[in-house]
């Protein structure tokens with residue numbers, strides 16, 4: 001799969017390909033913009049630290065294949081760094097503080113609002129960003145009046161049967177799913193002789209889990225390899241299927257978000 005600067009996402013619907021005056025006109029037509037946010041952080045001994053960026057690009061390349069210029073949905077350049085302090089002890093991680101990332105997102109959103117845009121999607125592919133992006137989304141809504149939406153790439157696909165139950169529950173980082181996607185995107189960026197198989201010391205019977213009754217963790221609390229999941233199960237085919245499915249679902253959500261208003265009933269969008 002070729003991703004960077006190819007396909008509908010980058011050849012036709014990449015906002016910075018346009019001139020300033022073109023963007024000025026476009027903003028007044030109800031255009032929606034999609035801001036991808038990722039991270040540069042360690043992904044075990046086998047994956048590049050650019051993994052979350054590559055996955056975001058891959059999913060959005062797939063998503064935009066299902067869109068046309070008439071949909072009026074435009075892609076912005078990635079914010080390549082995220083809040084990754086859970087990985088800060090590991091080499092290769094470059095993290096922004098919560099305050100810095102919040103400021104960056106708010107500055108981008110304020111600029112987009114001044115340009116006249118009224119709809120913004122935050123498309124995130126790093127779990128460590130999610131809490132902060134919920135805060136950012138609400139603050140943008142309050143300060144600019146824009147419609148703001150959030151999508152997380154993790155779990156966006158319908159290919160749940162491709163992963164084991166254990167992987168779905170605890171394969172949160174650099175495991176089967178992420179390794180498969182990088183194999184599909186850049187086969188030779190994966191170190192096949194270093195694939196980890198390590199799960200965190202959490203079992204389904206424990207009262208405290210990753211969601212709801214939760215604990216704060218750093219990756220060193222959970223893993224010695226820097227990965228959580230079984231990367232040895234990864235395949236390129238699985239990665240292609242996950243990316244294609246996530247892309248289809250993202251495109252469908254984008255179209256709904258482009259039309260969404262608060263007076264609509266029964267729209268399939270939940271609370272942040």
Ligand SMILES: [Zn+2]
Nearest residue numbers: 051052174178
């Ligand atoms: Zn990742």
